[in-house]
Amino acid sequence: MKQRIFGRTGRSVSEVGFGAWAIGGTWGEVSHEDAKSALHAALDAGISFIDTADVYGDGRSEKIIAEVLNERGGERPFVATKAGRRLSPHVAEGYNAENLTAFVDRSLENLQTDTLDLLQLHCPPTEVYYQPEVFAALDEMQAAGKIRAYGVSVEKIEEALKAMEFPNVTSVQIIYNLFRQRPAELFFQEARRRNVAVIARVPLASGLLTGKMSATTAFSADDHRAFNRNGEAFDKGETFSGVPYDVALDAVEDVRQYVSGDATMAAFALRWILMADAISVVIPGAKNREQAQANARASDLPALSDETMAAIKAIYQQKIAPWVHQRW
Template sequence: MHLRQFGRTPWTVSEIGFGAWAIGGSWGDVEQDQAERALHAALDAGMTFIDTADVYGDGRSETIIAKVLKERRGDRPVVATKAGRRLDPHVAEGYNAENLTAFVERSLRNLQVDALDLVQLHCPPTEVYYRPEVFEALDRMVEAGKLRFYGVSVEKAEEALKAIEYPNVASVQIIYNIFRQRPAELFFREAKARDIAVIVRVPLASGLLTGKMKRDTQFAADDHRNFNRQGEAFDVGETFAGVPYEQGLGTVDALRALVPEGMTMAQFALKWILANDAVTVAIPGAKSPEQAEANAAASDMPPLDGTTLRAIGDLYEQDIKRFVHHRW
């Protein structure tokens, strides 16, 4: 497992981390024991970065992480969580010191720690990025010892660019994958210049880029790939990266010919992400030990060659760009 420097922090983290949304909820049923085994397998395979949120399973993801880490010895991984999506309604005014403090205190209890490694604003309304008092509230929590660093999780590249104008934003989490290439145009360059860590979420486009889905694939009622196809519950870009399902399947079929021998489609998609040195860590989810181990194995596989990278770029331009590029 290769490591990368996490921006301006003292941490070096595995370039492939563990995305803990799936073990919390909204991805179909995942039994507690299975979730714990998946996380253990990820850590055994060398992952040293875990990403979660207080709303994943209403705290279930955080409490599973706490239980697993309590059972393990050795160095503790970096655990990043998120705050803000518990607001109802989810409006900019809710991102105030009182609410953020309450969210942080709850995550401290769930994760059973005295200080959170990294707290990220959880895809807040765009207006929040234009409210300095929000970031000042986070500064005060750092000063109080409640958190070590903070960052943002964004929907749009423009939000990311605005967020990194605040001097103490340490990281940005953003969707970047074969189907969502816009962050590499400008944001990545600015992030590198400011030494900002970049956390890549939705790296497999909600599973589309695993190559395992078909036109008749069925998703559980409580799986966001069923209930958020049109953005009914949250931003549609979080589900299949915002690409129409049928279109995505067609492009995946075209991508198959580019996958090197000995590499799965999912590993191929992760290697494409890691080819950009602005990326700090990609956080695919895993609902089983086998998935976690396969994700981790991608790190040590050979990089994709230039011809393959150009062919992926061409497919994006031809098939996908018109659906997503202008939106996020």
């Protein structure tokens, strides 16, 4: 497993991480044992970065992570969590010192730790990025030792660029994949300039880029791929990267021809993301041991050729960009 430096923290982490949304909820049923098995497999494969949130299964994901890490003992991996989406209603005014402190205290308890490696604001309303008092509250928690570092998880490029103006923002988590290529423009340039770590989320476009879905694929009622295609529950960009399902399936077939050797399409899609040196870690999810092991193997794939990179860009520009490029 190859390593990358996580921005200004100076800490080395695996370039492929473990996204723990799926073991929490809204991805269909994942048993407790399957969730633990997936995480154990990821850690056995050399993954040393875990990303979760307090709302994934209402704390279930954080608690499973704590359980697994306690079973394993030894050096703990880097564990990042998020806060803010527990607010109801989810409004900018809720991002205050009192609420954020309560959320952090709950995550500390769930994760059974004294300090959070990284706390991320969890896709807050855009106006939060224009409120210095929110980031001052995070500074206070950092000074108090509750968090080692903090960052943001964003929906829009605008939000990422604004967040990085606050000097102690250590990381930005953003959707970046074959179907969401806009971050590679101005945002990556600014992140490198400021030495801000970049976490690539939704790397497989909610499973589309595994190449295993079709027009007849069925999703359970509690799977966001069934209930959030038009943003009914949260930002539609989180589901299939905001691309209409039929459009995406067509583009997937175009991509398939560039997957060579014994590589899976999922591993190819992850390797494409890792071609960007601005990326600190990519965080695919896994619902079982086999998926976790397959994700980890992406780090072993050779670099993609210039010709392949150009072909993927052309597919994006022709078929995907009109649907997503200027939206986020």
